[in-house]
Amino acid sequence: MVTILLGDPAVQSYIVYSAVLGMKMFAVTFLTTKVRVSKKVFANEEDAKSAKGKVKFDDQDVERVRRAHLNDLENIPAFWVLGALYLTTGPSAFLATTLFRLFAAGRIIHTIVYAVTPLPQPARGLAFGVPMFINIYMGFKVIQTYASAL
Amino acid sequence: MVTILLGDPAVQSYIVYSAVLGMKMFAVTFLTTKVRVSKKVFANEEDAKSAKGKVKFDDQDVERVRRAHLNDLENIPAFWVLGALYLTTGPSAFLATTLFRLFAAGRIIHTIVYAVTPLPQPARGLAFGVPMFINIYMGFKVIQTYASAL
Amino acid sequence: MVTILLGDPAVQSYIVYSAVLGMKMFAVTFLTTKVRVSKKVFANEEDAKSAKGKVKFDDQDVERVRRAHLNDLENIPAFWVLGALYLTTGPSAFLATTLFRLFAAGRIIHTIVYAVTPLPQPARGLAFGVPMFINIYMGFKVIQTYASAL
Numbered sequence: 001m002v003t004i005l006l007g008d009p010a011v012q013s014y015i016v017y018s019a020v021l022g023m024k025m026f027a028v029t030f031l032t033t034k035v036r037v038s039k040k041v042f043a044n045e046e047d048a049k050s051a052k053g054k055v056k057f058d059d060q061d062v063e064r065v066r067r068a069h070l071n072d073l074e075n076i077p078a079f080w081v082l083g084a085l086y087l088t089t090g091p092s093a094f095l096a097t098t099l100f101r102l103f104a105a106g107r108i109i110h111t112i113v114y115a116v117t118p119l120p121q122p123a124r125g126l127a128f129g130v131p132m133f134i135n136i137y138m139g140f141k142v143i144q145t146y147a148s149a150l
Numbered sequence: 151m152v153t154i155l156l157g158d159p160a161v162q163s164y165i166v167y168s169a170v171l172g173m174k175m176f177a178v179t180f181l182t183t184k185v186r187v188s189k190k191v192f193a194n195e196e197d198a199k200s201a202k203g204k205v206k207f208d209d210q211d212v213e214r215v216r217r218a219h220l221n222d223l224e225n226i227p228a229f230w231v232l233g234a235l236y237l238t239t240g241p242s243a244f245l246a247t248t249l250f251r252l253f254a255a256g257r258i259i260h261t262i263v264y265a266v267t268p269l270p271q272p273a274r275g276l277a278f279g280v281p282m283f284i285n286i287y288m289g290f291k292v293i294q295t296y297a298s299a300l
Numbered sequence: 301m302v303t304i305l306l307g308d309p310a311v312q313s314y315i316v317y318s319a320v321l322g323m324k325m326f327a328v329t330f331l332t333t334k335v336r337v338s339k340k341v342f343a344n345e346e347d348a349k350s351a352k353g354k355v356k357f358d359d360q361d362v363e364r365v366r367r368a369h370l371n372d373l374e375n376i377p378a379f380w381v382l383g384a385l386y387l388t389t390g391p392s393a394f395l396a397t398t399l400f401r402l403f404a405a406g407r408i409i410h411t412i413v414y415a416v417t418p419l420p421q422p423a424r425g426l427a428f429g430v431p432m433f434i435n436i437y438m439g440f441k442v443i444q445t446y447a448s449a450l
Contacts, residue, residue, distance in 0.1 A: 012299035
């Protein structure tokens with residue numbers, strides 16, 4: 001059984017990269033607003049009116065940023081919980097910090113190749129796949145460690 | 151380095167407002183069902199059949215509630231993790247509880263002006279912006295505190 | 301006031317079912333890809349090109365899996381935080397582990413009846429309702445326990 005200590009390097013790594021990923025998600029929120037304003041395309045009547053734009057739900061640039069955002073929601077909150085639970089399985093500090101770093105790097109690159117500078121595959125596939133693999137690995141280690149509680 | 155204690159007023163404030171925000175999100179789920187049933191507009195064939203309604207994906211009232219819900223997903227889980235991590239940076243109890251209260255109040259007002267009683271801007275902008283600013287502030291403090299672990 | 305100990309059966313139950321639910325969500329991600337590839341229907345131009353398919357946003361099978369996924373996002377992250385906070389209210393190990401088990405079972409069944417083998421109502425309604433009721437119950441207990449911090 002392991003105690004979570006704030007002085008532990010793996011715990012500090014989890015904390016700082018969790019916050020970095022939150023900030024990255026907020027950047028996508030602001031990017032959505034930027035693209036909406038620059039293309040004058042909005043989801044709500046009152047927003048369109050105040051910005052002298054129009055209501056439109058199929059603008060390709062806006063929808064692309066929104067898909068990147070939704071993909072964040074499908075992966076980052078899972079990291080927040082699985083990363084914390086994974087720390088309770090007693091991983092080596094080196095492995096844990098490497099996984100957290102790779103996860104954060106992958107998701108930042110994912111946002112760039114998806115929503116900022118669209119690149120051909122397999123750029124987005126890799127930037128999606130590495131963090132997904134890390135989430136699955138951590139989930140597997142947690143289930144393995146606590147399997148007797150199932 | 152700070153220990154998280156359940157008796158700490160800031161920790162208790164985080165816990166109770168995190169639960170309040172969860173309940174608020176569930177209220178939006180029920181609001182979606184209410185609007186769907188009252189307008190007889192559904193996303194699934196079997197739901198439409200059992201309620202003698204139809205399948206429709208562009209009903210403006212339903213979509214408005216769904217946008218409010220998605221906006222919750224983009225902001226509230228981030229609060230759950232950033233709020234907890236922020237507590238480990240040793241904020242004053244007064245500042246922390248004030249931020250948690252303002253965040254919860256902002257998101258509740260956001261739901262009301264977005265999905266219940268549409269109000270002209272800047273009502274929704276403010277109700278969105280204040281919690282977003284709090285999330286960013288907490289994320290910044292966490293990264294600043296643990297920057298050596300990057 | 302209660303201390304969270306990793307040796308506590310209710311805590312271990314929370315940990316293992318939280319990981320199970322994360323893995324279940326990832327399964328829906330892979331199911332989306334599987335349905336997209338088998339129907340050759342994609343959201344991005346570059347994906348359609350590399351798989352010799354087309355861009356389409358209203359394929360009924362793909363959208364059904366995506367709705368199941370979004371429904372996960374509306375319920376599972378809330379469980380992750382409310383379940384953890386509920387543990388601090390000192391529930392009996394039997395009640396807590398039963399709620400966690402039922403929540404996980406309900407969400408797994410929900411995915412199956414929504415996205416794998418569409419079943420007539422009330423199958424999906426029950427598989428949605430039981431976990432929702434558990435989330436609300438846990439949220440209520442947390443707010444009740446920490447009401448003085450509101």
